[in-house]
Amino acid sequence: MSKTRDHSRSILSVTVLPEDLNQYGSLFGGRLLSWIDRLASICATRHCRGNAVTVALEAMSFDVAVKQADILILTAELEKVGRSSMQIRVTALREDPNTGDAKRVCAPLLTFVALDRDGRSTPVPPLED
Numbered sequence: 841m842s843k844t845r846d847h848s849r850s851i852l853s854v855t856v857l858p859e860d861l862n863q864y865g866s867l868f869g870g871r872l873l874s875w876i877d878r879l880a881s882i883c884a885t886r887h888c889r890g891n892a893v894t895v896a897l898e899a900m901s902f903d904v905a906v907k908q909a910d911i912l913i914l915t916a917e918l919e920k921v922g923r924s925s926m927q928i929r930v931t932a933l934r935e936d937p938n939t940g941d942a943k944r945v946c947a948p949l950l951t952f953v954a955l956d957r958d959g960r961s962t963p964v965p966p967l968e969d
């Protein structure tokens with residue numbers, strides 16, 4: 841049975857804390873990548889309701905720096921579904937906690953593949969337009 845994007849859209853809001861920073865005082869890129877992968881994984885799981893692993897992450901750029909106390913808002917949404925693969929766009933916004941001003945930090949595309957119990961790729965529901 842097909843599913844809509846609304847069914848799997850996933851959102852994460854976090855405040856950037858001292859332990860999230862690199863040695864230069866801005867957000868550590870690896871931390872952001874981890875949040876992106878986790879959120880996309882939830883989106884994939886909600887669509888297929890089974891096991892799903894990351895197989896690809898499109899080359900990504902960090903467009904603006906994120907500082908301590910900024911609010912990060914990540915949204916993961918399905919773009920396309922194949923037989924067993926799911927392409928998920930994660931958009932990260934940096935929100936100024938004092939003004940509410942929001943800027944796009946990055947918007948990578950990730951591919952997840954649904955796996956059966958034996959670790960082989962398995963079909964996922966089609967995506968409704």
Ligand SMILES: CC(C)(COP(=O)(O)OP(=O)(O)OC[C@H]1O[C@@H](n2cnc3c(N)ncnc32)[C@H](O)[C@@H]1OP(=O)(O)O)[C@@H](O)C(=O)NCCC(=O)NCCS
Pocket residue numbers: 893894895896921922923924925926951953955959960961
């Ligand atoms: C996922 C995995 C089982 C797929 O193996 P495979 O032999 O390529 O399987 P298939 O040929 O059946 O392909 C399955 C799907 O993956 C897609 N795919 C495979 N490699 C891909 C890649 N590098 N980028 C995008 N899609 C890819 C295929 O296009 C196919 O999509 P479709 O079913 O929608 O047509 C295998 O690549 C794997 O185990 N990778 C490691 C995943 C992992 O451990 N991730 C955790 C992070 S390290």
